[in-house]
Amino acid sequence: MPDNLAAHKGPQFTRMLVYGALSLVLYFILYLFEDEILAFTSQGRWFFIAPVILAFVFSFAHGNFTSYFWDTLGIKAKK
Amino acid sequence: MEIASHFIDLNTLDVTYLLVVGFIGGLVSGFIGSGGAFVLTPAMMSMGVPGIIAVASNMCHKFPKALVGAIKRARYGQVDVKLGLVMGVSAEAGVLYGAHIQEGIKRTFGDAGSNLYVSVAFVVVLAIVGSYVLWDAVRMRSGQAGEEKTARLARWVQSVQIPGTMMYFKSLGTRVSVLFTIPLGFATGMLAATIAVGGFIGVPGMHYVLGATSLMSSATELVVAFVMGVGGTMKFAWSGMVDIRLAMIILAGSLFGIQLGAIGTTYVKPHMIKLVMGVIMVMVLLSRAIIIPVYLADLDIIDKLNPHIAGGLKNVSFVVLIGALAVGAAIIFASLWRGIRLHRQELEVSVVQGHAIQADTVGFPTSPQLSPIGRFERFLVATDGSEYSAGAVREALRMAQKCGARVRVISVIAGGDAELYAMGEQLIAQELNKAREHLDAVARQAAASGVACETEVVQAGHIHEEIVSQADHLQADLIIMGRRGQRGLARVMLGDVTARVIGHAHCNVLVVPRVAEISGRHFIVATDGSRFSDTAAATAGNLAKLCHTPTTVVSVHSPSHSEQRRNESQRAVNRIASFLQQQGVVVTGQLLEGRSDEKIVDVAKAQNADLIVVGSHGRTGLERVLLGSVVERILNLTSCAVLVVRSA
Numbered sequence: 001m002p003d004n005l006a007a008h009k010g011p012q013f014t015r016m017l018v019y020g021a022l023s024l025v026l027y028f029i030l031y032l033f034e035d036e037i038l039a040f041t042s043q044g045r046w047f048f049i050a051p052v053i054l055a056f057v058f059s060f061a062h063g064n065f066t067s068y069f070w071d072t073l074g075i076k077a078k079k
Numbered sequence: 080m081e082i083a084s085h086f087i088d089l090n091t092l093d094v095t096y097l098l099v100v101g102f103i104g105g106l107v108s109g110f111i112g113s114g115g116a117f118v119l120t121p122a123m124m125s126m127g128v129p130g131i132i133a134v135a136s137n138m139c140h141k142f143p144k145a146l147v148g149a150i151k152r153a154r155y156g157q158v159d160v161k162l163g164l165v166m167g168v169s170a171e172a173g174v175l176y177g178a179h180i181q182e183g184i185k186r187t188f189g190d191a192g193s194n195l196y197v198s199v200a201f202v203v204v205l206a207i208v209g210s211y212v213l214w215d216a217v218r219m220r221s222g223q224a225g226e227e228k229t230a231r232l233a234r235w236v237q238s239v240q241i242p243g244t245m246m247y248f249k250s251l252g253t254r255v256s257v258l259f260t261i262p263l264g265f266a267t268g269m270l271a272a273t274i275a276v277g278g279f280i281g282v283p284g285m286h287y288v289l290g291a292t293s294l295m296s297s298a299t300e301l302v303v304a305f306v307m308g309v310g311g312t313m314k315f316a317w318s319g320m321v322d323i324r325l326a327m328i329i330l331a332g333s334l335f336g337i338q339l340g341a342i343g344t345t346y347v348k349p350h351m352i353k354l355v356m357g358v359i360m361v362m363v364l365l366s367r368a369i370i371i372p373v374y375l376a377d378l379d380i381i382d383k384l385n386p387h388i389a390g391g392l393k394n395v396s397f398v399v400l401i402g403a404l405a406v407g408a409a410i411i412f413a414s415l416w417r418g419i420r421l422h423r424q425e426l427e428v429s430v431v432q433g434h435a436i437q438a439d440t441v442g443f444p445t446s447p448q449l450s451p452i453g454r455f456e457r458f459l460v461a462t463d464g465s466e467y468s469a470g471a472v473r474e475a476l477r478m479a480q481k482c483g484a485r486v487r488v489i490s491v492i493a494g495g496d497a498e499l500y501a502m503g504e505q506l507i508a509q510e511l512n513k514a515r516e517h518l519d520a521v522a523r524q525a526a527a528s529g530v531a532c533e534t535e536v537v538q539a540g541h542i543h544e545e546i547v548s549q550a551d552h553l554q555a556d557l558i559i560m561g562r563r564g565q566r567g568l569a570r571v572m573l574g575d576v577t578a579r580v581i582g583h584a585h586c587n588v589l590v591v592p593r594v595a596e597i598s599g600r601h602f603i604v605a606t607d608g609s610r611f612s613d614t615a616a617a618t619a620g621n622l623a624k625l626c627h628t629p630t631t632v633v634s635v636h637s638p639s640h641s642e643q644r645r646n647e648s649q650r651a652v653n654r655i656a657s658f659l660q661q662q663g664v665v666v667t668g669q670l671l672e673g674r675s676d677e678k679i680v681d682v683a684k685a686q687n688a689d690l691i692v693v694g695s696h697g698r699t700g701l702e703r704v705l706l707g708s709v710v711e712r713i714l715n716l717t718s719c720a721v722l723v724v725r726s727a
Binding site: 011012023027030034037038041042043044045047048049050051052054055056058059062063066067069070074075076077 | 086139140142143144146147150151154155309312313316317318319320321322323324326327330331334335337338339341342345415419639641643
């Protein structure tokens with residue numbers, strides 16, 4: 001699609017790559033330290049904050065990535 | 080470190096399965112506000128995850144997903160954050176109570192009793208709400224119901240005034256007693272604790288009971304889901320029940336889905352949201368109804384079932400559950416595909432022909448208050464008697480003389496009762512007298528100009544709410560006010576009342592700075608290509624025709640925008656310029672690069688314009704802070720009048 005090619009050149013594409021890389025790093029860390037992270041976040045009591053913070057961090061990186069992803073593909077909201 | 084025994088090992092197949100189910104769940108949630116969660120818990124359990132861990136992990140993926148969806152849909156102006164938070168807090172209480180009931184039933188009747196309770200709750204709620212939503216969607220689709228209207232129940236709810244409990248919600252456009260929102264939120268929470276999808280009550284509740292549009296209801300439900308999700312996650316994480324791996328894997332898929340679902344809502348008509356919700360609800364109802372005999376047999380209420388039959392019923396029920404989500408997703412995909420294709424065709428047509436604005440994209444409102452067709456019959460002028468309102472009064476009378484409009488001038492004395500009493504009776508009397516004297520002077524001015532005018536001094540706690548409510552009552556076509564005002568006795572330049580009126584008003588708002596004069600020298604129409612701008616252009620066209628005023632159409636894009644975006648802006652300018660030309664207006668178009676507010680004000684200055692016309696997205700409060708408002712920045716920068724045109 002020619003529209004997409006144009007969009008690829010823009011800063012939108014760069015942002016998608018940055019957030020995509022950040023998201024990938026986060027998921028890679030989760031995969032690499034699966035046991036440690038799971039043990040740390042499931043200790044209960046005041047450690048309840050750990051999964052909540054992790055959820056916010058992942059949603060920030062991955063949420064931005066997915067948003068730019070659809071934008072870059074040309075699937076945008078009708079204004 | 081060892082993985083705790085209640086967490087399972089994950090393989091590639093499990094991860095793929097969760098990603099796919101998460102994506103479809105997210106797609107449905109982004110579109111109808113909820114509904115993706117109910118299938119995730121059984122999906123995880125089918126992998127061997129213990130029930131409580133599945134529920135906790137589902138909850139932990141749900142709140143960030145809802146947050147991302149809510150932010151996305153807030154950008155489209157669909158979210159009522161205040162209503163979402165108010166409902167969310169009472170929903171939290173509902174969740175706790177619902178969980179308490181669940182525990183009680185489980186203690187008394189065991190797992191089978193608990194399952195039967197959940198299934199019966201599904202069947203009863205979905206049978207009543209689901210069939211009504213589906214019937215309403217089909218009725219709207221076949222054209223019997225026409226445009227989406229406020230339900231009779233909602234009209235009654237909005238008419239009930241219970242002092243001390245009234246709260247203004249922008250999605251409803253009016254004040255509603257929290258005594259109605261609290262039980263609705265509570266029921267949403269209870270259902271969420273029982274069947275994991277509170278939105279099956281929350282969304283129809285906000286739409287049919289409170290009177291929000293289905294688009295607003297489904298978007299606001301995401302805020303409710305976020306509040307419930309955070310609370311629920313904390314509760315389960317306190318006991319160490321959240322499997323962060325499961326939650327984050329589902330989140331990975333569902334964030335792709337929720338973005339797509341949210342985008343989808345901008346391409347469809349309101350009945351599609353109801354249709355998807357109705358279809359899913361009825362299919363889920365079927366799924367739960369199929370399995371009820373199994374639980375009845377477990378409780379010895381009916382004869383024992385053959386193990387093959389029981390297993391078969393369970394499998395069929397699960398397949399229908401997955402099918403519900405798949406059918407919902409298929410309808411969303413089809414609508415999205417069709418919507419994007421039609422939108423692209425419209426854009427191409429507008430470029431090739433360069434003719435009038437397509438009726439579909441203008442979206443002429445049905446409310447008599449929103450009349451871009453050019454009805455300027457009733458004006459509401461808000462004045463505080465200060466020099467800052469002088470321009471508004473002067474221009475209101477001048478315009479009324481020209482259009483033959485009726486004018487109602489009000490002066491709102493700020494401060495609730497307590498504040499007024501604190502001022503002392505004598506001071507209150509002084510303040511009221513001063514306002515009356517000012518209005519008498521305005522009435523004399525109006526009489527001298529031959530303008531029909533009525534005046535009133537009003538006391539109210541929230542000035543902006545009173546102005547909007549008076550405009551609603553009058554069915555005003557236009558609210559006219561100064562850029563800044565004073566509050567009570569403290570003569571402080573605030574301007575927040577004006578901003579709030581713009582955010583909440585259901586009609587157009589004309590903001591007139593002290594020195595501004597609208598003599599018809601030159602008009603500026605600002606467009607960002609949205610339907611809001613199209614409506615503004617239609618209104619500007621009527622005014623320009625009336626005043627024989629040359630007009631400049633301006634669109635500003637940021638240097639960071641892509642080439643595609645620039646082309647879209649250019650097309651928007653061309654489209655509006657051709658439309659105005661057809662109306663007989665002398666028009667020029669400009670596409671500029673830089674900050675929208677600054678560039679628009681610069682053009683106004685260069686053209687010696689006396690009016691800037693802009694469309695309003697109608698954002699208020701937190702959303703305005705988060706998203707910013709070009710309109711407000713223009714108001715702060717310019718010295719000419721600004722007409723903020725509101726779309727339906």
